[in-house]
Every structure is written in structure tokens, then in C-alpha cells.
Amino acid sequence: MSEEFLSHCRHIAGEPFVLTTAADMAPYLDDWRGRFTGKALAVLRPAGTGQVAQLVKACAHWRIPVVPQGGRTGLVLGSVPDQSGSAVVLSLSRMNQVRSIDAVNRTMTVDAGCILQQVQDAAALHDCLYPLSLASEGSCTVGGNLSTNAGGTAVLRYGNARELCLGLEVVTPQGDIWNGLRALRKDNTGYDLRDLFIGAEGTLGVITAAVLKLHPLPKASSTALVALGTVRDALDLLTLMQDRCGACLTGFELMSAVCLELVATHFPDLPRPFARLHGQYVLLELSSCESEQQASGMLERAVAVALERCIARDAVVATSAAQSRGLWDLREHISMAQAKAGKNIKHDIALPISRIARFIATTDAHLREAFPGCVLVTFGHLGDGNLHYNVAPPEGVPHDEFLDNEPAINRIVHDQVDAFGGSISAEHGIGALKRDELSRYKSPVELDMMRAIKAALDPLGIMNPGKVL
Amino acid sequence: MSEEFLSHCRHIAGEPFVLTTAADMAPYLDDWRGRFTGKALAVLRPAGTGQVAQLVKACAHWRIPVVPQGGRTGLVLGSVPDQSGSAVVLSLSRMNQVRSIDAVNRTMTVDAGCILQQVQDAAALHDCLYPLSLASEGSCTVGGNLSTNAGGTAVLRYGNARELCLGLEVVTPQGDIWNGLRALRKDNTGYDLRDLFIGAEGTLGVITAAVLKLHPLPKASSTALVALGTVRDALDLLTLMQDRCGACLTGFELMSAVCLELVATHFPDLPRPFARLHGQYVLLELSSCESEQQASGMLERAVAVALERCIARDAVVATSAAQSRGLWDLREHISMAQAKAGKNIKHDIALPISRIARFIATTDAHLREAFPGCVLVTFGHLGDGNLHYNVAPPEGVPHDEFLDNEPAINRIVHDQVDAFGGSISAEHGIGALKRDELSRYKSPVELDMMRAIKAALDPLGIMNPGKVL
Structure with missing residues (x-):
């Protein structure tokens, strides 16, 4: 049976794109953090949406579970198969074209296998910003970003991956193609299927392409590190900054004293902006559509007010790009310092x-x-x-x-x-790792609705089984 | 049978809140624009979510169709019953309490029957903005806003009703209460049920409460009217304004020459900002979290560039609140001028x-x-x-x-x-009015998924039948 299935897959995708040897499949089976290795019947590497549809149709026919896979950078075992060896991995890595960019509509239409960084770069070439920004942006893909509703450092101003997507193309569990590639900011025609597929971690269908929302590229940004006594002070600072800076506030990162001590221990060459120890620190970033001067002026005035009102104890406002980089380095070295510890x-x-x-x-x-x-x-x-x-x-x-x-x-x-x-x-989502936790904390009413939707859209249960639900 | 059902409803909601005479029911049966009058078995006016749940459970038991109703200001016959007289209208008008406001989290939790203006006012008391703004804001309700994913004039900057909601409380077609009243900006735990109920026009359940997202209240705004030759020029102006003003751009309204002529004919007392006629006009609004001066300075500089580059032919920047009001009046009198014509x-x-x-x-x-x-x-x-x-x-x-x-x-x-x-x-949504148009223009794949979800969540088909699908 499985030979018949595999030969059909080879017919669809071409011999070299149906991997079945242990060596060929290995790079697709490992968890990103190295905690788990799955097994698969095969790894399928379609060249386009039509092939995805045919392959999923074949999987439905032969009742083969499908594990959609993007950049495999997820942290909850959502995109690797289990150890039964009964599933196929459907890797979208060959589908990596930017289909079109519309700078007036501020949208771009991209294949799901595009790398996030590639999308950011393509947008910037048109003086636009695709704001999603993650540590794994050099490897993760648009399809994975959307399937997990990725977050990152720009959510405060621009929202999660969900808020940055206007339309989707999806291959359903029946192997049909849904063309929902709408590039519209207003559309009230029926149920919001888009947001149902976003965040579903591949359990309801395969996202094959998306229309992404772009923003104007800010002209400049300005960074400060603020020292405070307590988390409560940090919350007062947040309210103050939002009231004074509105949408110009693009970063607000909390770090405890323990975090900065860890960084200082393991990365002694990084800056130590304050002579004294404080309880908490906040890294602030403002962006301006006008000028460097406007961003830094607004930041300096806001920080002065925070000091005056004794919300902040001390503060450093970066006066150069290098100094700003140095402050961000402190934040971005916390995870590495932890790993060293x-x-x-x-x-x-x-x-x-x-x-x-x-x-x-x-x-x-x-x-x-x-x-x-x-x-x-x-x-x-x-x-x-x-x-x-x-x-x-x-x-x-x-x-x-x-x-x-x-x-x-x-x-x-x-x-x-x-x-x-x-x-x-x-x-990070639920994947296989947090499935039991989910069923513990969600209400039966919510779990029942989720199960009803899963059964309605994927009655054979072939899409990424064992994940989420 | 229906007497038994009605007596059960009276037991749940209390005698005075189960309306059955023609005179009592009349205000709940008319379409807002007066094009249609429906019939109902009864109008139910529950006092709270518990009563809604019990009433819907009774409707499920007796197989009585339920038409959820908010402020009844919809334009597509979504919240009035058909003429069969078999359905009950479930009016949420008595559920109109602001449950809580959290100015630090910038959220408020409100009953679905709250009037939009009441929500705007409550937010403003806490120096916050609930940005949704519609012509019907004095009558429409939060539940209706969310069920139709309402738009309005602030979408450009703040998004539709969907983007302004973090969590929902819903009574399911089985009469269960789903407490999804989360006040979180990041939450990736399972399917996005919230956005499925938003925009479903009451066909999947009854929204009984919501957590709304608030924004900082802008300090000032500045308005201009720009005269242009063509729609294409207006698009160039949009790109220019977005690049220069980013999130400060809060209004960009197009009006053709015909629109302003109509307004001038029927409202001769309104301002006529330009001596010459032009092909198109754009009303611009900038908001600032800093000051009046910043908003007007930014607007003046941007408009000057548009004139310099020959994108705009002429422009008036309002120098007072009264002048700004006068420019907005032109925009807001178009519909009334049309009605007069x-x-x-x-x-x-x-x-x-x-x-x-x-x-x-x-x-x-x-x-x-x-x-x-x-x-x-x-x-x-x-x-x-x-x-x-x-x-x-x-x-x-x-x-x-x-x-x-x-x-x-x-x-x-x-x-x-x-x-x-x-x-x-x-x-505006689909309601009963655009149902046939929807089935004409949506793909069979999309319609099938919508029907599968409807059947999964509302297998008895009692929730607002004849609407959307």
C-alpha cells in the first residue's frame, strides 16, 4: 500500500522530491532545540500549490497523516512527526517566491515557504516595512509564522502575525485549493476563515501562500535604557510612555536585575550603563516617521518626566546607532547568557x-x-x-x-x-508539547468547539494529528 | 407547544421581558432603513448572560429559531426576523453595563448591549480612546459592532471592530456559556474562536460580552481639505502622507466633485473652501500624541510637499477647531445631501x-x-x-x-x-439582503467550509437562520 502511495507521490512531485531514505529525511525530523527526533514514511517537497493539493488528496485517499513543515524553528514540536513513522512530512521549502509587491496597497503576496528575512528585505526595497521580527527570522518561514501566529519584538506597535495578514491560500484536508488571497483592509463577507487557519498549527489545512500587510518604513528610531526599582514602576513607565508617545513607542522590554547580572557575568565586554544596581530595567525604543531629531527629542522629554516623577531612578539615552545597538545587545544576550549558565x-x-x-x-x-x-x-x-x-x-x-x-x-x-x-x-503555540496542558486549562465548552471545528474541516483527521488537540 | 415554550421563557426572564403582543414587539421588527418588517413569535429581553443561556437552551429544546438583536442599526437585514413568525428576537438591550475598565492594561469589559457612544465616553473618562466610530454610534451596540465587524472612520489607524477586541463571552447554540473574556495581547492556545464569532452576524452563537482594546487618547488633531485632479492623484497623496506621517494619519476621505456639488446645492450654508472646481477632494486628518503644534506643523509640511510635487492643486489647512468641524461637515453631509436629492x-x-x-x-x-x-x-x-x-x-x-x-x-x-x-x-456584512450575492461570488470551496463550520457549531440550525448562508 505505502509503495503505491509513494509511487503516486513521485508521479506528482517528481522522483527527487519524495525522500524516503533515513539520511535524506534526517534534516526534516529533528526538533529545533534537539529534544526529539520523529520518524516519517517520507518527506514530500512540492514545487507549488497545485502539487500540494494533489499530494494532500493522495494522503486523504490513502489515509496518510500529513505534517506540514516550514523552517522547523518552532519550540513546541508542532512541525515534526511523531515516532510512529506513519506520517509524511510536507516541506514547503521549495515554495519560496515573492509573488508580487504592491507598494500603493502596501501588500505583498508570498509563497508560504519564503524565509521571514527574505520578506523583510523585499519590503524594504519598496520603502515598506514588514514588521514581524523574531530571533529565528533567518530560518523561519511565512507559513510557519502564520500557522503559529508568531509574535516577536514589534507586537506592541504592529501586532502579531495575525494582524499582519490580509489573505491566505490554503490547501484543505480534502486536497482542494482555497484561494483567499484577498488584499483588502475591509471585507465582511462571511466567516473569518483566514484567522481560523492562522494559529491552527497545520491541523486544519496547509497554508501555501499569503497576502501580507506592509507599513511605511520609519525614518529613524531612538533607544534608552531606564533603571527602576520595581515591576510596578515599570508599569507606570509604560502608561507614561504610551500617553506621551502613542504609536511612536515601538519597544518596551523588561529585564530584571538578575538578567543584567547574568549578561555581565557571561559577556563582560558588553556595556554596563549604570554604576549602581537597580531592581528592574526597561529598554525603550521610539520610532519616528519624521526624523532622528523628533524621535530622540520625544524620548528625552519623556524620560525626563519619568525621572522627575520618581518613576525612573536613572536612565541612559543612546546618542548614536552604536550606543543603541549596545543597549539592545544587553536584551538580546539574556538567552545566550542563560545557556552559558x-x-x-x-x-x-x-x-x-x-x-x-x-x-x-x-x-x-x-x-x-x-x-x-x-x-x-x-x-x-x-x-x-x-x-x-x-x-x-x-x-x-x-x-x-x-x-x-x-x-x-x-x-x-x-x-x-x-x-x-x-x-x-x-x-509559541501548543504543538505536541503543550497539548496536555491545553486540555487542562481550557474549558470543556471551548475544547468541544475546537474539536467540532477540527472534525468538520478534517473529518479523516489526517492534518498534523497529535498537535494542539 | 409554543405556549409551553413561552411560559418557560417567562419563568426564566420574568413576565415583563417576554413580549408577545404586536404593539410590544413592533419596535423590534422593523429594518433600520424601513424597507422591511418581520414577524416574531416573541421578543425576549434577558437581564444577563445566565438568562441568555437558559433562553437559548429552551429554543434549542423546542427548535425555535433565535434572532440576536443589538441596536438594530444594521443595513443588510441581519438582526430582524423573517416573515414566518416562527423565530424569537433575542434583544440584548437590557445588558448594558460596563463591567470593568483597566486603564493600565488598556482594556474594558462590557456587556454586549452597551451603546457604542457609552463605551467611547467611559473610555475617555480614563484618558483612553475606544476608536470605533460610526454614524450610528448613538444607537448601535457592542454586540452588533462585533457581530458585523463594524468599520467606520478610524479603521485606517486603528482597524475594524475585530482588531479592537481581545476576548468574548458567547452563548453557544446549545445554550452553554463560553467564557473567552481574555484581556491578553498575545495568546496562542488553540483555534481563534474569537474571530470566528466576530463577523458571524449571530449565526454561530450570541455574543454577550467583550473585552475591548483601548488606545491612548491623542492630544490634538489637525484637518485639511486638498483639491486634486484625479483619483490617481489621491492615491499618490495617500502614499506621500503615509510615508511622512505614519500612524499620525488618522483620516483620509475621498470625495468626488459631484459629492461636493450635491452638498453645496442642498446645504448652501456650509463652507465652500475653493473658488474653482476640481475633480476630486481628500479630507485629511492627522492626530498627535504630543501637541496641536506638532499635528498642524506635520500636516502643513506634508501638504506643502504635495502642492510642490503637483500632486495637489489647492489645499486648505484648518486653523481652528471650528474650521476643522466645517471641513468634516462637508464629508458628513454627503449622505444627507443625497437623501435630499x-x-x-x-x-x-x-x-x-x-x-x-x-x-x-x-x-x-x-x-x-x-x-x-x-x-x-x-x-x-x-x-x-x-x-x-x-x-x-x-x-x-x-x-x-x-x-x-x-x-x-x-x-x-x-x-x-x-x-x-x-x-x-x-x-455592512451580508445579513439576509446580500445572501444570494454571497453565494454568487464566493468559491464553492469557501462556501463549503463555511457550511461545515455552521453545521458543526449549530447542528440544529437555530441561530439566525436565513442570514449569511
Whole structure:
């Protein structure tokens, strides 16, 4: 049976694009963070949407599970197959053309396999900004960005991947092509299928192309690092900055003292902007459509007010691009400093912004009681309510031993997230990794609706089984 | 049977809130524009979400169709029952409390029956902006705004109702309550049910409450009226303004010469800013989070560049709030001037912005060929690609007679909209009025997915039957 299926696939995609040997398939089966390796019947590499449709039709006919795959940079095991070896991986990597750019409509239509950076660059060539920006932007693809509703550092101003997409082309679980490639900012004609496929992690169909929304390219930006006493002060600063700067505020990143100490220990060459230690730090970025002068003037005035009102304790406003780069380096080296320090247990969570100070205080206390001496490395996109809430072992405790506590630590953190009305997955999605957590925290009413939609659109259950639901 | 059902409803909602006499029900059965009057078994007026759930459960048990109703200001017969008299109207007008406001998180949680203006005012009391702004804001409700994904004048900067909502509470067609009242800007945990209910026009469930996203209140705004030769010039002006002003650009309204002539004829007391006639006009609005001075300075510089580059032919920048009001009055009196001039055939359409000039030229030509002398009154939210494309009778032709051409004119206009990749309903939705048009222009693949979702969530088909699908 599977030989008949594979020969049909070869007929559709061409011999070289149906991979079946262990060596050929290996690069498509590993988890990005190296925690898991799946097995597959084959890896299929279609050249275009028509081939995707034919291949999915074949999978439906032979009841073969399909695992759609983009850049494979996901963090929740959403794009790798399980270990049964019964599924095919459908890699969209060959579908990587920018189909068209419309600078007047500020849209671009791209294949799902385009790399994010390629899209950013193509937009910039037309004096436009595609604002989505992630650590993995050199590898991740548009299809993956949309299937996981990716976030990143520009959400505060421009929204998640969902807000940056106007239309989709999707191959359904029946192998039909839905052409929903609309380039419209207003369209109220029926159910919002677009946003149902966005964030569905490939469980309802395969996104093969998208119309992306572009923005005008800002003329200049200005950066500052502000030292504060507490998270509550950081929230006051956020309100102040939003009131004074509106949409010019494009970055608001929280870092605790522990984070900057970690960076200073492991990257001693990076700048140390303050002589004294403070409790919390916020990295601010303003962008201007006018000029460097407007951005820096607005930032300096706002920071002066924050100091005057004793919200901030100290501040450095970058006066050159290099200095601005140096401040961002501090933020961007936190994860690397953590990796150098050893292993830790990570949480990608979101909370109502107003509850973040109490959430951190309460959850820190619970963890310190259960695991005395544990080190809390907390930073994140405060303007979006998105925290990277990481728990490292107490000094002297072997890291691998501490990792055995992951289930117990997850339970404490996620229970608090739930109690404070938060989300256990802010930007990474559910995949296979958080499926059990999802069923624990979602209401039966919501889970039932999700299952009903899954059964309605994918009655054979062939699309990325074992993920999300 | 229906007596048993009604007595159960009275038990749930209380005697006075189950209306059954013709006189009591009359205010709930009329279309806003007076084109249609429906019939109902009863009008139900629940006091809260619990009662809504019990009432819908009863409707499911007795298989009674449910027509959810907000402010009844819709334009496509979405919130009135048909003439069978078999359905109940479920009016949410008694559920009109602002449940809470969180100025730090910039969210507010409101009952679905809150009037839009009440929500705007409540936000402003906390120095926040709820940007949704419609002509019917004194009557329309949050539930209706969300069920139709309302648009209006602030979409260019802040998006449609969908982009202004973070979470929902919904009563399902089974009478269960889904508490999806999340106040989070990032949440990737499962399918996007929120956006499925938004824009579903009450056919998938009843929205009973919502978490709305607030923005900082701008400090000042500045207005200008620019005269141009052609629609193509208006598109050049849009690109210029977006590049120079970014998110400060909060209004970009196109009006043809015919529109301003109509206003001048029927409202002779309104300002006439230009001595000469021009082909097209654009009303510009900039908002600033800094100061009046910044807004007007930025606007003056941008308009000067537009004149210098011969994109604009003439321009007036308002120097006072009264002058600004006068310019907006011109825009806002177009519909009233049209009503004074007689009847016309209206289209609420959206197009890719870059194709609007060609769309107007082509469609105008088709209509003039088919209906020589017909008058084209075209204006709209150009920054969103949203046109109000209205066709009035030739001079001397009786208006009622001309209206007989509505199907033929709709066909010409909608065929062109479809050919140019546009939408036949930009902000008004489908309701009962455009249902046949929807099935004409949507692909079978898309219609099948919509029907599958409808059947999955509402298998008894009791939620607002005959609307959308």
C-alpha cells in the first residue's frame, strides 16, 4: 500500500522530491532545540500549490497523516512527526517566491515557504516595512509564522502575525485549493476563515501562500535604557510612555536585575550603563516617521518626566546607532547568557499587563517556597504582557537533576498564570508539547468547539494529528 | 407547544421581558432603513448572560429559531426576523453595563448591549480612546459592532471592530456559556474562536460580552481639505502622507466633485473652501500624541510637499477647531445631501487601494453605457480601500422607476468588484439582503467550509437562520 502511495507521490512531485531514505529525511525530523527526533514514511517537497493539493488528496485517499513543515524553528514540536513513522512530512521549502509587491496597497503576496528575512528585505526595497521580527527570522518561514501566529519584538506597535495578514491560500484536508488571497483592509463577507487557519498549527489545512500587510518604513528610531526599582514602576513607565508617545513607542522590554547580572557575568565586554544596581530595567525604543531629531527629542522629554516623577531612578539615552545597538545587545544576550549558565525551565506566558507585578511576586514566592534558592530569570515584552519566566537551579544543584522538577514547576507557574487570567502560550503555540496542558486549562465548552471545528474541516483527521488537540 | 415554550421563557426572564403582543414587539421588527418588517413569535429581553443561556437552551429544546438583536442599526437585514413568525428576537438591550475598565492594561469589559457612544465616553473618562466610530454610534451596540465587524472612520489607524477586541463571552447554540473574556495581547492556545464569532452576524452563537482594546487618547488633531485632479492623484497623496506621517494619519476621505456639488446645492450654508472646481477632494486628518503644534506643523509640511510635487492643486489647512468641524461637515453631509436629492442605489465595497482608480473608471464607463446620464456619487474611506459607490438616476428620470434597475446595476458593480479582487461588503456584512450575492461570488470551496463550520457549531440550525448562508 505505502509503495503505491509513494509511487503516486513521485508521479506528482517528481522522483527527487519524495525522500524516503533515513539520511535524506534526517534534516526534516529533528526538533529545533534537539529534544526529539520523529520518524516519517517520507518527506514530500512540492514545487507549488497545485502539487500540494494533489499530494494532500493522495494522503486523504490513502489515509496518510500529513505534517506540514516550514523552517522547523518552532519550540513546541508542532512541525515534526511523531515516532510512529506513519506520517509524511510536507516541506514547503521549495515554495519560496515573492509573488508580487504592491507598494500603493502596501501588500505583498508570498509563497508560504519564503524565509521571514527574505520578506523583510523585499519590503524594504519598496520603502515598506514588514514588521514581524523574531530571533529565528533567518530560518523561519511565512507559513510557519502564520500557522503559529508568531509574535516577536514589534507586537506592541504592529501586532502579531495575525494582524499582519490580509489573505491566505490554503490547501484543505480534502486536497482542494482555497484561494483567499484577498488584499483588502475591509471585507465582511462571511466567516473569518483566514484567522481560523492562522494559529491552527497545520491541523486544519496547509497554508501555501499569503497576502501580507506592509507599513511605511520609519525614518529613524531612538533607544534608552531606564533603571527602576520595581515591576510596578515599570508599569507606570509604560502608561507614561504610551500617553506621551502613542504609536511612536515601538519597544518596551523588561529585564530584571538578575538578567543584567547574568549578561555581565557571561559577556563582560558588553556595556554596563549604570554604576549602581537597580531592581528592574526597561529598554525603550521610539520610532519616528519624521526624523532622528523628533524621535530622540520625544524620548528625552519623556524620560525626563519619568525621572522627575520618581518613576525612573536613572536612565541612559543612546546618542548614536552604536550606543543603541549596545543597549539592545544587553536584551538580546539574556538567552545566550542563560545557556552559558546552564539549563533552566522556560515559560512563554502572557498576562493582563496590570496584573504582572502581582503575578511575579506571587509566583516567585510559591517557587521559592517549593524550591528554596531557585533563580528566577524574568524578562520579556512588557508592553504586550508577554513574559519569559525562566526558573534556574539554586547554586550548587546539578542542572540535570533540577530539570526533573519541570512538571512540578510548570504546574506552579501555569496554575498561577491561569489564576491571573493569563495564557500558558503567548507566542509559541501548543504543538505536541503543550497539548496536555491545553486540555487542562481550557474549558470543556471551548475544547468541544475546537474539536467540532477540527472534525468538520478534517473529518479523516489526517492534518498534523497529535498537535494542539 | 409554543405556549409551553413561552411560559418557560417567562419563568426564566420574568413576565415583563417576554413580549408577545404586536404593539410590544413592533419596535423590534422593523429594518433600520424601513424597507422591511418581520414577524416574531416573541421578543425576549434577558437581564444577563445566565438568562441568555437558559433562553437559548429552551429554543434549542423546542427548535425555535433565535434572532440576536443589538441596536438594530444594521443595513443588510441581519438582526430582524423573517416573515414566518416562527423565530424569537433575542434583544440584548437590557445588558448594558460596563463591567470593568483597566486603564493600565488598556482594556474594558462590557456587556454586549452597551451603546457604542457609552463605551467611547467611559473610555475617555480614563484618558483612553475606544476608536470605533460610526454614524450610528448613538444607537448601535457592542454586540452588533462585533457581530458585523463594524468599520467606520478610524479603521485606517486603528482597524475594524475585530482588531479592537481581545476576548468574548458567547452563548453557544446549545445554550452553554463560553467564557473567552481574555484581556491578553498575545495568546496562542488553540483555534481563534474569537474571530470566528466576530463577523458571524449571530449565526454561530450570541455574543454577550467583550473585552475591548483601548488606545491612548491623542492630544490634538489637525484637518485639511486638498483639491486634486484625479483619483490617481489621491492615491499618490495617500502614499506621500503615509510615508511622512505614519500612524499620525488618522483620516483620509475621498470625495468626488459631484459629492461636493450635491452638498453645496442642498446645504448652501456650509463652507465652500475653493473658488474653482476640481475633480476630486481628500479630507485629511492627522492626530498627535504630543501637541496641536506638532499635528498642524506635520500636516502643513506634508501638504506643502504635495502642492510642490503637483500632486495637489489647492489645499486648505484648518486653523481652528471650528474650521476643522466645517471641513468634516462637508464629508458628513454627503449622505444627507443625497437623501435630499432623492433615491439612489448604494454599494458598500472595498478594493485593493492600488486598483481603485481603474475600478472607478471602468465601472463608471459600464454604467454610463447601460444607463446613459446616470449620476455617480462616489466617496469613501480611501485609506482603507472602502468606497461608497452610489448610483443616482439621470436628470428627469423618476427615482422610483430608476430603482427598478437595482438588480442590473448591482450586477454591473459587483461583477467589476469581483474582477478587481474586491469585496461586495466592506463594512455592512451580508445579513439576509446580500445572501444570494454571497453565494454568487464566493468559491464553492469557501462556501463549503463555511457550511461545515455552521453545521458543526449549530447542528440544529437555530441561530439566525436565513442570514449569511
